[in-house]
Amino acid sequence: MPSELVKREMRTENLPHIWCPGCSHGSVMRALCQAIENVGLERKNTVIVSGIGCSSRAVGYLNFDTIHTTHGRALAFATGIKLANPDLHVIVLTGDGDISAIGGNHLIHACRRNIGITCIVMNNTIYGMTGGQYSPTTPTGDFGTTAPYGNIDKDFDIPLLAASAGATFAARTTAYGIAQTITVMEKALKHKGFSVIDVASICPSYYGRRNKKGDAVKMLQWQKENSVPVKMAQNMTAEELKGMIVTGIFKDVEEPEYTEEYQKIIEKAGGKR
Amino acid sequence: MSMKKLVTEVTWCKGCGICAAFCPRHVLEIVNDKVVIKDEVSCIKCGQCELRCPDYAIWLQEVDHE
Numbered sequence: 506m507p508s509e510l511v512k513r514e515m516r517t518e519n520l521p522h523i524w525c526p527g528c529s530h531g532s533v534m535r536a537l538c539q540a541i542e543n544v545g546l547e548r549k550n551t552v553i554v555s556g557i558g559c560s561s562r563a564v565g566y567l568n569f570d571t572i573h574t575t576h577g578r579a580l581a582f583a584t585g586i587k588l589a590n591p592d593l594h595v596i597v598l599t600g601d602g603d604i605s606a607i608g609g610n611h612l613i614h615a616c617r618r619n620i621g622i623t624c625i626v627m628n629n630t631i632y633g634m635t636g637g638q639y640s641p642t643t644p645t646g647d648f649g650t651t652a653p654y655g656n657i658d659k660d661f662d663i664p665l666l667a668a669s670a671g672a673t674f675a676a677r678t679t680a681y682g683i684a685q686t687i688t689v690m691e692k693a694l695k696h697k698g699f700s701v702i703d704v705a706s707i708c709p710s711y712y713g714r715r716n717k718k719g720d721a722v723k724m725l726q727w728q729k730e731n732s733v734p735v736k737m738a739q740n741m742t743a744e745e746l747k748g749m750i751v752t753g754i755f756k757d758v759e760e761p762e763y764t765e766e767y768q769k770i771i772e773k774a775g776g777k778r
Numbered sequence: 779m780s781m782k783k784l785v786t787e788v789t790w791c792k793g794c795g796i797c798a799a800f801c802p803r804h805v806l807e808i809v810n811d812k813v814v815i816k817d818e819v820s821c822i823k824c825g826q827c828e829l830r831c832p833d834y835a836i837w838l839q840e841v842d843h844e
């Protein structure tokens with residue numbers, strides 16, 4: 506018998522989950538459940554959408570109205586759901602590959618529209634489900650099955666990408682800083698407009714092993730020792746920030762939300778919702 | 779009076795060792811790839827293990843005491 510929180514928010518008949526030992530997707534999923542309860546979202550008004558990948562398996566375990574969609578398209582489905590019923594709280598759970606490679610275009614346009622969706626990226630910097638190919642967030646020089654001599658691509662900084670594309674809330678937390686992850690998730694869930702949280706997750710099985718990062722405990726300890734709050738990072742040089750994880754809220758502003766603007770168009774055209 | 783008690787579900791434990799490593803009072807141990815509460819009296823009920831366990835195999839449960 507699991508904890509009361511897990512019993513309330515998850516489909517316990519599907520547990521234990523499929524994720525590898527030490528994978529932080531499980532603790533991030535629990536953090537989301539905790540944040541949903543702390544904010545007081547109602548089950549009947551909450552929809553959780555995912556794409557494809559390890560992270561996206563989460564919707565099979567969450568006891569909400571959930572939809573497991575096609576690769577990279579979670580935000581497109583979520584946009585449709587939100588436009589059909591703007592009163593719903595729509596949450597997207599996705600991974601780094603799903604959101605920044607296959608779904609990169611959907612990400613920038615959801616940001617640009619500032620549609621009221623909360624997008625949580627479980628960013629483990631690798632394609633875990635398919636065996637460890639490098640993703641757009643794999644740090645330069647790191648190894649993947651498709652980068653046996655090291656990755657020569659530059660990695661995306663998802664919160665900065667989202668903020669510059671127009672998202673009105675952009676943040677990064679870590680799996681080590683799971684308490685901060687919960688509080689930032691609460692803020693994102695309450696935010697009106699498009700919010701993105703990049704949660705630095707760990708993949709001991711593929712990223713960790715291939716890059717000799719040690720086991721799950723060592724990877725979390727590394728996060729602890731190499732995280733810098735965003736305020737402190739502002740006074741650090743690019744050289745000092747190399748290889749560090751900058752955490753905290755990068756952007757939190759109010760701007761017109763897409764479904765509200767769309768409602769005005771409906772009214773202008775003489776229609777009713 | 780309500781109190782909290784440390785509870786485990788060992789069939790869900792995958793032996794990653796995160797709970798034991800980040801327990802501030804070294805209450806937990808991994809034996810044969812499963813979590814074991816080796817020093818319950820030292821537990822300060824901080825809930826770090828519950829927050830960090832990726833598999834929901836350990837948590838603090840409310841128990842009623844008279």
